[in-house]
Amino acid sequence: MIQSIQFVGIILIFINLTTSLIGMTVNNHQIDVSRQLSDVRYASSIQINDVMKHLDELQAIATASSGNRAVEAIGFNRTLDYITNFLSVNTEFKIKKTFFNLRNFQLLRNPTLSSTINGVVKTHIYSTNPAIGEFNYPLYTTSANISSDILITAIPNLGCPDDDWLVARPAPAGLVAIVKRGGCAFQSKGTLASKYNVAALLLYNDGITPSNMRPTKINLGQNNRVPALFLSYDLGKSLVTAANDPSQVATIRLTILTDNELNPVGNICANTTTGDPTQTIVIGSSGSAANLALAAALSSLLETSNYPTYKYRIRFCWWGAEELGFLVLITTFRKQ
């Protein structure tokens, strides 16, 4: 079991709270931090200068790396090196650096969409302004160039279970599937669309409220593998009506051009070597400098023989893509 603490607020507790006993509830688990905090040495051993020293070092890395330490920049890797070097020199912790691929999504050209219903061609309006556009592109859509007419198949219900895709007629493989919003996440619909090998996926808003009429911005998630567009309720409904009418032939052409380049992003985690590994407290934050100071102070204390034994394993983590939508949580936290 892993219990994670959003650390930004916690540092104040560690630094300011010296004598009172506190209990904390994280993810519905009661964590008894009183045992650790009843020994005031940890809190009092952390000095603001320790944190400032790291901030200065991080700034020096940015200055030497064209002014930034962002993902994909060399300053990012230098930051990882700084953290791992500091931890290996100043702690006994078990350190692990893990790289994972992050998709760097970019729309390269405005998408196009036209429909043909019984020979009548309509070119639909693309805009990121939902008040104007009939369709928008979802984040992480892949590219497609459908330059000859492809049949639309309307997925019944909301396209959340496999059954909806299995009973769709015509079968979705190689066709453009259209699915209404609702019932499950857009990501789930995208996963099923790629499982059933669609040529493209048209999602459309559900029209349930006035704000759900227009094609807003949606996200198909880092793992999406299908070309997709998000349509207004009115456009979606008219295409579904035509696709479900045996007396009509409804087809689509579209172009979507995106860059979904993969970039390696690194996480670092460092475990104490003591404490119960089945009860691990994870400490991670955007406050890399504070995190480093905390880790070093804890390591020094654990090396003093008279410091009370910890019940918990402590794991400090520095997240590579936290600011890009907490992407780290998806890849590093599997239920244990």
Ligand SMILES: *[C@@H]1O[C@H](CO)[C@@H](O)[C@H](O)[C@H]1NC(C)=O
């Ligand atoms: C950062 O390190 C990773 C892993 O070694 C590497 O794949 C990537 O190219 C490096 N990035 C830069 C900008 O050097």
Ligand SMILES: *[C@@H]1O[C@H](CO)[C@@H](O)[C@H](O)[C@H]1NC(C)=O
């Ligand atoms: C799509 O493919 C057609 C036919 O191969 C080509 O003429 C057209 O330029 C392509 N369009 C885009 C946007 O790539």
Ligand SMILES: *[C@@H]1O[C@H](CO)[C@@H](O)[C@H](O)[C@H]1NC(C)=O
């Ligand atoms: C750190 O601890 C976690 C949780 O207890 C464990 O899954 C992971 O393998 C450990 N890593 C190392 C490098 O010991």
